[in-house]
Amino acid sequence: xxxxxxxxxxxxxxxxxxxxxxxxxxxxxxxxxxxxxxxxxxxxxxxxxxxxxxxxxxxxxxxxxxxxxxxxxxxxxxxxxxxxxxxxxxxxxxxxxxxxxxxxxxxxxxxxxxxxxxxxxxxxxxxxxxxxxxxxxxxxxxxxxxxxxxxxxxxxxxxxxxxxxxxxxxxxxxxxxxxxxxxxxxxxxxxxxxxxxxxxxxxxxxxxxxxxxxxxxxxxxxxxxxxxxxxxxxxxxxxxxxxxxxxxxxxxxxxxxxxxxxxxxxxxxxxxxxxxxxxxxxxxxxxxxxxxxxxxxxxxxxxxxxxxxxxxxxxxxxxxxxxxxxxxxxxxxxxxxxxxxxxxxxxxxxxxxxxxxxxxxxxxxxxxxxxxxxxxxxxxxxxxxxxxxxxxxxxxxxxxxxxxxxxxxxxxxxxxxxxxxxxxxxxxxxxxxxxxxxxxxxxxxxxxxxxxxxxxxxxxxxxxxxxxxxxxxxxxxxxxxxxxxxxxxxxxxxxxxxxxxxxxxxxxxxxxxxxxxxxxxxxxxxxxxxxxxxxxxxxxxxxxxxxxxxxxxxxxxxxxxxxxxxxxxxxxxxxxxxxxxxxxxxxxxxxxxxxxxxxxxxxxxxxxxxxxxxxxxxxxxxxxxxxxxxxxxxxxxxxxxxxxxxxxxxxxxxxxxxxxxxxxxxxxxxxxxxxxxxxxxxxxxxxxxxxx
Amino acid sequence: xxxxxxxxxxxxxxxxxxxxxxxxxxxxxxxxxxxxxxxxxxxxxxxxxxxxxxxxxxxxxxxxxxxxxxxxxxxxxxxxxxxxxxxxxxxxxxxxxxxxxxxxxxxxxxxxxxxxxxxxxxxxxxxxxxxxxxxxxxxxxxxxxxxxxxxxxxxxxxxxxxxxxxxxxxxxxxxx
Numbered sequence: 001x002x003x004x005x006x007x008x009x010x011x012x013x014x015x016x017x018x019x020x021x022x023x024x025x026x027x028x029x030x031x032x033x034x035x036x037x038x039x040x041x042x043x044x045x046x047x048x049x050x051x052x053x054x055x056x057x058x059x060x061x062x063x064x065x066x067x068x069x070x071x072x073x074x075x076x077x078x079x080x081x082x083x084x085x086x087x088x089x090x091x092x093x094x095x096x097x098x099x100x101x102x103x104x105x106x107x108x109x110x111x112x113x114x115x116x117x118x119x120x121x122x123x124x125x126x127x128x129x130x131x132x133x134x135x136x137x138x139x140x141x142x143x144x145x146x147x148x149x150x151x152x153x154x155x156x157x158x159x160x161x162x163x164x165x166x167x168x169x170x171x172x173x174x175x176x177x178x179x180x181x182x183x184x185x186x187x188x189x190x191x192x193x194x195x196x197x198x199x200x201x202x203x204x205x206x207x208x209x210x211x212x213x214x215x216x217x218x219x220x221x222x223x224x225x226x227x228x229x230x231x232x233x234x235x236x237x238x239x240x241x242x243x244x245x246x247x248x249x250x251x252x253x254x255x256x257x258x259x260x261x262x263x264x265x266x267x268x269x270x271x272x273x274x275x276x277x278x279x280x281x282x283x284x285x286x287x288x289x290x291x292x293x294x295x296x297x298x299x300x301x302x303x304x305x306x307x308x309x310x311x312x313x314x315x316x317x318x319x320x321x322x323x324x325x326x327x328x329x330x331x332x333x334x335x336x337x338x339x340x341x342x343x344x345x346x347x348x349x350x351x352x353x354x355x356x357x358x359x360x361x362x363x364x365x366x367x368x369x370x371x372x373x374x375x376x377x378x379x380x381x382x383x384x385x386x387x388x389x390x391x392x393x394x395x396x397x398x399x400x401x402x403x404x405x406x407x408x409x410x411x412x413x414x415x416x417x418x419x420x421x422x423x424x425x426x427x428x429x430x431x432x433x434x435x436x437x438x439x440x441x442x443x444x445x446x447x448x449x450x451x452x453x454x455x456x457x458x459x460x461x462x463x464x465x466x467x468x469x470x471x472x473x474x475x476x477x478x479x480x481x482x483x484x485x486x487x488x489x490x491x492x493x494x495x496x497x498x499x500x501x502x503x504x505x506x507x508x509x510x511x512x513x514x515x516x517x518x519x520x521x522x523x524x525x526x527x528x529x530x531x532x533x534x535x536x537x538x539x540x541x542x543x544x545x546x547x548x549x550x551x552x553x554x555x556x557x558x559x560x561x562x563x564x565x566x567x568x569x570x571x572x573x574x575x576x577x578x579x580x581x582x583x584x585x586x587x588x589x590x591x592x593x594x595x596x597x598x599x600x601x602x603x604x605x606x607x608x609x610x611x612x613x614x615x616x617x618x619x620x621x622x623x624x625x626x627x628x629x630x631x632x633x634x635x636x637x638x639x640x641x642x643x644x645x646x647x648x649x650x651x652x653x654x655x656x657x658x659x660x661x662x663x664x665x666x667x668x669x670x671x672x673x674x675x676x677x678x679x680x681x682x683x684x685x686x687x688x689x690x691x692x
Numbered sequence: 693x694x695x696x697x698x699x700x701x702x703x704x705x706x707x708x709x710x711x712x713x714x715x716x717x718x719x720x721x722x723x724x725x726x727x728x729x730x731x732x733x734x735x736x737x738x739x740x741x742x743x744x745x746x747x748x749x750x751x752x753x754x755x756x757x758x759x760x761x762x763x764x765x766x767x768x769x770x771x772x773x774x775x776x777x778x779x780x781x782x783x784x785x786x787x788x789x790x791x792x793x794x795x796x797x798x799x800x801x802x803x804x805x806x807x808x809x810x811x812x813x814x815x816x817x818x819x820x821x822x823x824x825x826x827x828x829x830x831x832x833x834x835x836x837x838x839x840x841x842x843x844x845x846x847x848x849x850x851x852x853x854x855x856x857x858x859x860x861x862x863x864x865x866x867x868x
Contacts, residue, residue, distance in 0.1 A: 054842070077847055110835060110859070179833060180833055183801050308850055310850050
């Protein structure tokens with residue numbers, strides 16, 4: 001058999017196996033064509049689509065239909081939703097590597113070696129009107145794309161943005177014996193403005209904010225000046241501490257500076273790692289790993305191509321801001337995040353990271369689009385409190401955000417959406433800026449297993465969830481936190497930043513006992529127990545005909561009594577115990593006819609029944625007045641006060657026909673809204689509980 | 693009920709007491725998911741009935757891929773039901789969802805040569821690669837390297853391994 005000399009191929013010492021899957025980026029020294037090593041191969045063994053493209057095709061094929069939401073369908077954590085945005089995106093900022101999975105036989109047996117580059121015949125077609133394809137040649141091809149037929153890269157130009165191309169490759173028979181089974185490979189791509197990320201090192205190009213990344217970028221041969229407006233993933237990426245700047249973590253010197261030796265020795269991590277060794281290398285609170293600060297009128301785009309970012313090896317936060325090192329009863333919440341899209345940088349970085357915090361708010365920032373990827377965090381729901389040190393997946397202060405077809409697994413909180421900016425400046429200019437000028441859209445997203453909530457709204461204006469599934473938060477599934485702060489410019493004025501939420505076609509399930517670490521650290525277990533005690537009102541015993549489907553806010557699983565806390569409307573982070581004079585936000589969970597509307601509560605005379613407000617019902621309980629209604633329509637079937645009154649009504653042996661109808665209409669709802677107004681001067685809270 | 697059945701039940705019951713006492717039972721919490729952290733192909737090399745090497749398995753742990761070489765494909769094709777079992781384990785054993793999904797290029801011309809069935813058993817799970825009539829090319833090709841198959845944990849946390857099957861066709865006189 002004729003032998004061909006193939007010069008560029010590098011094989012590792014594990015030649016005995018004959019199969020080396022590339023683990024380093026193309027262009028790394030081990031795959032460099034300038035290597036002097038020469039290997040003779042007899043023939044190619046296989047020629048297949050790149051592993052990453054096969055994974056993309058598989059992800060597209062396996063997508064799920066959002067029409068199945070709330071039908072009992074068990075949604076996969078591994079499958080994205082079907083949307084009309086599933087083309088493979090490629091950026092124009094740097095070459096896109098399209099290296100087929102190509103192997104050659106070694107020797108006469110079946111042993112193979114995987115090639116890191118090869119001689120190819122490459123062609124590019126452009127999609128024209130009528131969905132026809134035309135091959136590009138000569139100068140016209142150069143206008144759109146530059147080819148490297150050995151490293152198998154396609155470097156698109158700005159002119160290619162917005163256009164669709166078909167890449168076609170085949171091994172060059174001048175260099176190889178090609179089995180009859182090898183056919184031309186082709187793949188369609190859409191070109192957008194952005195940077196192609198094929199390695200975890202390249203993901204650092206997203207960060208245009210933290211100087212801590214500069215040294216890392218230089219070490220990896222990446223530009224510190226280039227500021228991509230988009231990031232496009234082309235592989236599953238796993239983040240390890242070695243892939244992050246050292247400044248994100250505590251060193252021994254840091255620890256000795258901050259804590260006494262006795263404190264260090266006494267430290268006990270919830271994961272069983274204790275003392276000094278556990279603290280060294282832990283993530284500093286408030287660190288945001290990848291930050292992209294959008295400029296005014298700029299839209300930052302993050303296209304995931306259905307790949308994943310695996311952050312489970314990111315070290316936990318162990319020193320929580322505002323708490324002592326060994327404080328176990330205080331609020332233990334990580335503020336660190338994987339992705340940050342800051343408004344003005346406040347709350348994104350911490351002084352511990354030695355990154356300067358902007359002194360004054362900047363102008364209203366741009367918009368953010370993140371779609372089609374999965375994030376795996378280092379936290380998640382657990383019963384020991386390990387997840388308290390996990391990272392938040394996305395923290396955004398952009399003026400508008402579209403979060404589409406994203407899967408979040410095992411994070412502290414999936415989405416923290418907030419606003420800081422613009423309002424102060426508008427006040428200074430004398431403008432009357434609406435408090436709800438921020439809009440966030442969460443479409444076709446899935447979130448599973450978080451330590452705290454899945455979505456935390458912090459004065460983030462109008463927020464919408466649609467066609468999405470959130471399951472298994474360690475606390476309330478959603479928290480709508482109003483932000484009231486003193487104006488910097490008008491003395492005595494309060495700036496109100498609402499956290500409105502509207503959901504449609506939203507499946508939610510976060511069954512908790514109330515004893516989870518998040519509830520304990522927020523001193524909320526007793527309140528959850530109080531809500532759970534209300535479960536008896538619904539079933540024990542009932543008048544014939546009342547609540548015929550035995551709906552309840554409490555579900556019993558084994559020996560556990562569980563409650564589905566869908567949303568909390570609060571002000572401040574102590575959940576149930578802060579002072580607050582007023583709440584104005586609205587929460588509508590799949591039932592727009594009657595959102596939980598705190599303004600009703602605010603308009604209510606404290607401590608009394610509010611027959612004048614028929615939007616909801618209120619009771620005088622031993623802990624203070626509580627009002628609730630079913631979220632569908634106006635009900636007012638109770639005539640007595642207190643929880644005892646509720647019980648009396650439900651157990652009334654002969655309720656009037658009107659009352660019976662009202663009561664059963666109540667139980668036809670998907671959720672039950674509760675307004676809690678514990679006592680004068682205490683915090684007002686709105687709660688949405690899910691019926692079983 | 694037969695006496696033997698009762699005896700077996702008693703033995704299993706007593707054995708389970710010792711088993712649990714010795715090994716314990718993994719602690720689980722309400723609503724807490726235990727994710728798959730690893731998938732491993734556990735096929736082993738083996739010989740045919742005459743003692744001649746038939747399957748050669750090479751695990752490349754560094755690159756997370758297992759190469760399964762069928763040294764005499766006709767033996768598999770004629771005497772082993774035109775199929776090959778792929779065995780794997782997921783870790784930890786008490787993972788909440790142990791399912792595995794297969795990914796390979798179904799558009800490849802080589803994909804006409806085989807298809808994969810996934811079978812979930814107790815403890816160990818298996819998949820079977822069934823070879824079609826097109827697995828034996830008629831153009832004289834004697835070595836085939838099939839598309840790489842990725843076994844990816846279905847729970848979404850990303851654990852996976854890969855399997856690459858190649859085979860050699862040794863035709864006897866008179867065979868196509």
